[in-house]
Amino acid sequence: MPDFSAWIDRELPRFHDELEAFLRIPSISTDPEHAGDVRACAEWVAEHLEAAGIPGAEVIETGGHPIVLGERTHAEDAPTVLVYGHYDVQPSEPDELWSSPPFEPAVRDGRLYARGAVDDKGQVHMHIKALETRLGSGADVPVNLKLVIEGEEEVGSRHLNAFLGDHAERLACDAVLISDTGMFSPELPCITTGLRxxxxxxxxxxxxxxxxxxxxxxxxxxxxxxxxxxxxxxxxxxxxxxxxxxxxxxxxxxxxxERADLERLPMDEETLRAGVGAPALGGEAGFSALExxxxxxxxxxxxxxxxxxxxxxxxxxxxxxxxxxxxxxxxxxxxxxxxxxxxxxxxxxxxxxxxxxxxxxxxxAPWVADTDHPVFEAAGAALESGFGTPPAFVREGGSIPIVQAFEETFGAPALLIGFALPGCNMHAPNEWIDLEVYRKGIGALADLYGRLGNRLG
CATH class of the missing domain: 3.30.70.360 (Alpha-Beta Plaits)
Structure with missing residues (x-):
């Protein structure tokens, strides 16, 4: 597989500048006063998809906030991968608890702080830059890519199901790739295989x-x-x-x-307890915290x-x-x-x-992946190439109903690869993304686009 490190390292300052511009847009979907900002953010995404190699990216009306749809279907008879993400963000309140203004990105100790830094603008931006990296490095893209970036995830994806149904034929795909989850540590990439x-x-x-x-x-x-x-x-x-x-x-x-996967994780229950500020952990007797x-x-x-x-x-x-x-x-x-x-x-x-x-x-409904599907082998190899270690299979205690919607609509497996780290303050003051994880993740995703073409073809 090609080594994309040289391209990424050369372009990384520009990538950071673009991400910061993305984060400055207060695309708060739950607040009607920010409806104009949400639309401006959708237009920003479409513009940068085009610049990355997605011609004719569209901002499509939904009856609520728009959805950005981009298609790059240049690979004849090749498998199709649909990438999903969202550009809307949570409200920033309480603003007084932020160490820097929530929509004025700030870098401290290798982290970029801003609302949406990791949920989900930073992760969406990684996919855009992964495609640009692959094309800029002279590598082919052996899959057809379709990107659906919505603006209502933080208000329950109110119009997404109807959008998927209305555009089911246009969006038909062989796999769905979602980056809105996390990693267990900066050194250990993860593939999420189950949701409650x-x-x-x-x-x-x-x-x-x-x-x-x-x-x-x-x-x-x-x-x-x-x-x-x-x-x-x-x-x-x-x-x-x-x-x-x-x-x-x-x-x-x-x-x-699954127990073997759990044992591999660097989990310390005392750290979990201290991190949430609880006097003690609790729950159903006979099981560990992660169980x-x-x-x-x-x-x-x-x-x-x-x-x-x-x-x-x-x-x-x-x-x-x-x-x-x-x-x-x-x-x-x-x-x-x-x-x-x-x-x-x-x-x-x-x-x-x-x-x-x-x-x-x-x-x-709960969701669990069929990890024997070839997409998981491709993802594991790509993450290992980007981070230097095989990924862990993990689950998420929360719920992401859109995963079921994608699988049911397209009959295609969902692959959840996320880059949020523990303590990154999603939905809370001082949200951040680790910039080294951001860099490595772009390389891993660029690699993944190639491996999916080989495994799904």
């Missing part, structure tokens, strides 16, 4: 028609806050396991290969509200109480079956004297 699904609910418990004086009525009227507390306590047992009937019936056991995060389902309270919450005291018996509860699911749990069983369990736990309503919010 999610079921999100809201439990509302209603008692009297209005708040009551807790002295006059307390003890005679069922308190919805007490009832909700009992329900929530009953949803988990002393071993940290959900008490929802059948919750674990479909959960796949951890395989020997709980990647291979086991969860049931967690995400928020609670009831009664008087202001300063001082008010002796009130609240008329209602609310809690938001999410469940992270693993293969082969079915979100539809889980929510039915969850609702039945909540009603079973509710005491007499209150009325319970359960609102269903968003959900998504």
């Amino acid at each position: 699904g999610i079921v999100y609910t809201e439990i509302n418990v209603f008692g009297p028609s209005s708040d009551l004086h807790s002295g006059t009525y307390g003890g005679a009227v069922v308190n919805p806050a007490n009832a909700l507390a009992a329900i929530l306590a009953g949803l988990r047992d002393q071993q940290g396991r959900a008490t929802v009937p059948g919750y674990y019936d479909a959960v796949r056991p951890i395989t020997a290969r 709980r995060l990647w291979y086991r389902p969860t049931l967690d309270v995400n928020g609670m509200l009831s009664g008087f919450t202001g300063e001082g005291s008010k002796t009130v018996l609240p008329s209602r109480a609310m809690a938001k509860v999410s469940m992270r699911l693993v293969p082969d749990q079915d979100p539809a079956q889980v929510i039915e069983a969850f609702e039945a369990r909540v009603r079973e736990l509710a005491p007499e004297g209150v009325r319970v309503e359960i609102k269903r919010s968003h959900g998504g």
Whole structure:
């Protein structure tokens, strides 16, 4: 395979300048006041795709923020790879916690700080520069490339599914390449092979028609806050396991290969504990922290509200109480079956004297890759060429529903290769990308485009 290091090292100062210009655009998709910035960012992406070797890149309307579509289909009878990413970013607040302004990129200790530096502008930019590097170095591109860069990932990809369906024939591909995940350390590249699904609910418990004086009525009227507390306590047992009937019936056991992958990782649970500032780690008994995060389902309270919450005291018996509860699911749990069983369990736990309503919010199925597919062999070789060590197969505790959408729409495997490092502050103040990882990652991706052509052809 060609060595792209010389080209990258020569052009790296320009790459950095371009990335910083990209990061200066406050493309905050959730804020209507930044709609113009989001559109300007889409146009920036299209312009730089063209400069990198994607002629005629388009900014396509969606009914929300636009999607950028670029196609380079010069390789006759060659396999097609679809690259997905997003150019929109999270809000920057609280701005006062940033060490430098969130949309004024700053380099400190080998890291580039700015909102979107790693989620996902920096990773999108790596793909653009990988194509430019390959072409600039005189190497062929033995795959057809299609790039879909959206502007609504941070608001739930509201128009992406419709876009994929409407353009399914145009976007047909043999593999989907997504860089919106992470690495375990700067020296250890990773391929993400599984994602947890999610079921999100809201439990509302209603008692009297209005708040009551807790002295006059307390003890005679069922308190919805007490009832909700009992329900929530009953949803988990002393071993940290959900008490929802059948919750674990479909959960796949951890395989020997997966345990070997875990043992290879430089994981220190004390570092994890200290990093999140918790007095101790916890969760389902009998499993390590990574096993709980990647291979086991969860049931967690995400928020609670009831009664008087202001300063001082008010002796009130609240008329209602609310809690938001999410469940992270693993293969082969079915979100539809889980929510039915969850609702039945909540009603079973509710005491007499209150009325319970359960609102269903968003959900998504878990995903796991077929790592025997040739794309994973190609990715492993490319990452080893870029970083000097074979990649680790890891999972992600969160959910990325668009992965399922791509696989179902195109019948093609999804390959998740990301370059975010632990502690990079995605969605938080002082987000950063490691510039050495950025450099190595461009080389690895440039190499990957060639290897995919060989393995999928």
